[in-house]
Amino acid sequence: MVPAIQVEQVSKSYGALRALDEVSLTIDSGEFFGLLGPNGAGKTTLINILAGLVRATSGAARVMGHDVVARYREARRALGVVPQELVFDPFFTVREALTFQSGYFGLRDNNEWIDEVMHHLDLTTRAQTNMRALSGGMKRRVLVAQALVHKPPVIVLDEPTAGVDVELRQALWQFVRRLNRDGHTIVLTTHYLEEAEALCGRIAMLKQGRIVALDTTQNLLRRHLGCYVELRLSPDRLPESLAPLLAQRRVDGYRLALRDYVEVERVIAELRANQIEIQEMEVMHPDLEEIFVQIMNKA
Amino acid sequence: MSLKPEKSSGPEGLPITHHPSPMAGFFTLFHKEWLRFWKVSVQTILAPVLTALLFLLVFAYSLRGRVEIFPGVDYSAFLVPGLAMMSVLQNAFANSSSSLMQSKMTGNIIFVLLPPLSYQEFFAAYLLAAVGRGLVVGAGVFLATLWFVPLRLDHPLWAIAFAIASSGVLGVLGIIAGIYSDKVDELSAFQNFIVLPLTFLSGVFYSIHSLPPVWQLLSHLNPIFYMVDGFRYGFFGQSDFSPWVGLAIVSGSFFALSFFTLWLLRSGYKLRH
Numbered sequence A: 001m002v003p004a005i006q007v008e009q010v011s012k013s014y015g016a017l018r019a020l021d022e023v024s025l026t027i028d029s030g031e032f033f034g035l036l037g038p039n040g041a042g043k044t045t046l047i048n049i050l051a052g053l054v055r056a057t058s059g060a061a062r063v064m065g066h067d068v069v070a071r072y073r074e075a076r077r078a079l080g081v082v083p084q085e086l087v088f089d090p091f092f093t094v095r096e097a098l099t100f101q102s103g104y105f106g107l108r109d110n111n112e113w114i115d116e117v118m119h120h121l122d123l124t125t126r127a128q129t130n131m132r133a134l135s136g137g138m139k140r141r142v143l144v145a146q147a148l149v150h151k152p153p154v155i156v157l158d159e160p161t162a163g164v165d166v167e168l169r170q171a172l173w174q175f176v177r178r179l180n181r182d183g184h185t186i187v188l189t190t191h192y193l194e195e196a197e198a199l200c201g202r203i204a205m206l207k208q209g210r211i212v213a214l215d216t217t218q219n220l221l222r223r224h225l226g227c228y229v230e231l232r233l234s235p236d237r238l239p240e241s242l243a244p245l246l247a248q249r250r251v252d253g254y255r256l257a258l259r260d261y262v263e264v265e266r267v268i269a270e271l272r273a274n275q276i277e278i279q280e281m282e283v284m285h286p287d288l289e290e291i292f293v294q295i296m297n298k299a
Numbered sequence B: 001m002s003l004k005p006e007k008s009s010g011p012e013g014l015p016i017t018h019h020p021s022p023m024a025g026f027f028t029l030f031h032k033e034w035l036r037f038w039k040v041s042v043q044t045i046l047a048p049v050l051t052a053l054l055f056l057l058v059f060a061y062s063l064r065g066r067v068e069i070f071p072g073v074d075y076s077a078f079l080v081p082g083l084a085m086m087s088v089l090q091n092a093f094a095n096s097s098s099s100l101m102q103s104k105m106t107g108n109i110i111f112v113l114l115p116p117l118s119y120q121e122f123f124a125a126y127l128l129a130a131v132g133r134g135l136v137v138g139a140g141v142f143l144a145t146l147w148f149v150p151l152r153l154d155h156p157l158w159a160i161a162f163a164i165a166s167s168g169v170l171g172v173l174g175i176i177a178g179i180y181s182d183k184v185d186e187l188s189a190f191q192n193f194i195v196l197p198l199t200f201l202s203g204v205f206y207s208i209h210s211l212p213p214v215w216q217l218l219s220h221l222n223p224i225f226y227m228v229d230g231f232r233y234g235f236f237g238q239s240d241f242s243p244w245v246g247l248a249i250v251s252g253s254f255f256a257l258s259f260f261t262l263w264l265l266r267s268g269y270k271l272r273h
Helices: A043-051 A072-077 A094-104 A111-120 A136-148 A166-181 A193-199 A217-223 A240-245 A263-273 A288-298 B024-038 B041-063 B075-106 B119-146 B156-180 B184-200 B213-220 B223-236 B243-267
Strands: A005-014 A017-027 A032-036 A058-063 A079-082 A154-158 A185-189 A202-207 A210-216 A227-234 A246-250 A253-258 A277-284
Touching: A005 A043, A017 A043, A017 A058, A017 A202, A017 A210, A032 A043, A032 A193, A043 A058, A043 A079, A043 A154, A043 A185, A058 A072, A072 A079, A079 A136, A094 A111, A094 A136, A094 B024, A111 A136, A136 A154, A136 A166, A154 A166, A166 A185, A166 A193, A185 A193, A193 A217, A193 A288, A202 A217, A202 A288, A210 A217, A210 A288, A217 A288, A227 A263, A240 A246, A240 A253, A240 A263, A253 A263, A263 A277, B024 B041, B024 B075, B024 B119, B041 B075, B041 B119, B075 B119, B075 B156, B075 B184, B075 B223, B119 B156, B119 B243, B156 B184, B156 B223, B156 B243, B184 B223, B223 B243
Parallel strands: A032 A185, A032 A202, A079 A154, A154 A185
Antiparallel strands: A005 A017, A005 A058, A202 A210, A227 A253, A227 A277, A246 A253
């Protein structure tokens, strides 16, 4: 099967600034893929190269097997992009905006699908409303609808939930999950790492234009930290043998970082040996955010 | 917000496998650009027509009977084609330049950059919409002034040819200005320091034969002079310069600017970074 996205040794420089540095990446069809990184890491530059908005300095990128430069028509037809900025054309209604977007992709008489997209995004009652009159959340929905009017097999969502209320966020994810179940490849960038953890099967982390981690979400979660243990002790002191594990001294206790769950037993044994009583104990799984911070600090 | 999953959609119906209509992208962009000015026609059509009428009122009534530029042609009648052409040019320029610059400033330009439109389709759609607005406003000025000034139209085909070619030149210039300008004052500089002086010094209000020799020479370097002069020939059968030469110069300007603009668009200058 043709990969949904192939990026080969792609670099992009703006003068002395290297926004992307020989990035290579393959995303298979049907994946729900996360692209994470701090601001300025190169996520949007990479998306813009795929979308044809930015031209790579070197390297090649393909969408559904079509080179984004040499076969740009096919590549763009295969791609739907929900941009990060809340942009809209103030001259037109929601239906006009969607009809035009559909027409730009060569689709005439696409009203049935436009109606369906509006239906799913709860925009039907706003079809004749001017874009200027919509709330921020509604404008965001229209952006999603515009990216879907040509039913692209690959959908890129560039921080689609930035500044969006909880209700829309949940509804949007429900809809995007459904699209993914139906076979669409989803590429997501987000600053809400819990969203990426819950949604993405695989994740790439970028820093300063380079991929610093690329694995399944489960492997990333497993690969790094084992777990955290939070302890409240009596007397309130930590034996010296456990000091290397201390991640954080808390007001009423200690947070220890363990490489493995097996180490929990050693912690308990050490405390017993030092005649320290455990008053409260909580074992916590590391989340993607902690792993993200750890990877970014190492890279 | 509730999603209503009872309707089905799926990749099996993905139109990546469907057959997009050829030219549909171009026609859609042209339609969008046309609607963009048509929807605000009070500002884009009626206002320039009114401005032209005010020029006619001030100049025609203050100079009536004192000036006869072409034998047998009243000054008011002489003025009307010039005003109509000035409106055609300014509005053709305004349409493409303001649409592109506003789209860039607001960011909604990506709606036309993301789809599979070629740079030629992009160019043709913006150009034709600009020509369309120029001609609509020009026709509006012509029709409105008919109430006040009796006009003859000796060679309508010449008038139409010059109107189309001239609005094309300014439409293309508008595309260049729109691509180049990132801020309102950059576009204003184009408008105020290039388009407006060239228009006012093109013989809209006078014949260049009434100018001193140096200014006559300089006027010959102004392509807008040939647009106004040739357009006027269509009305009165009289002009300062041969309409054939004028049309050749205007067409040459159009093709030269068009090639340059197509090269800019192909390179992605200020659009695809």
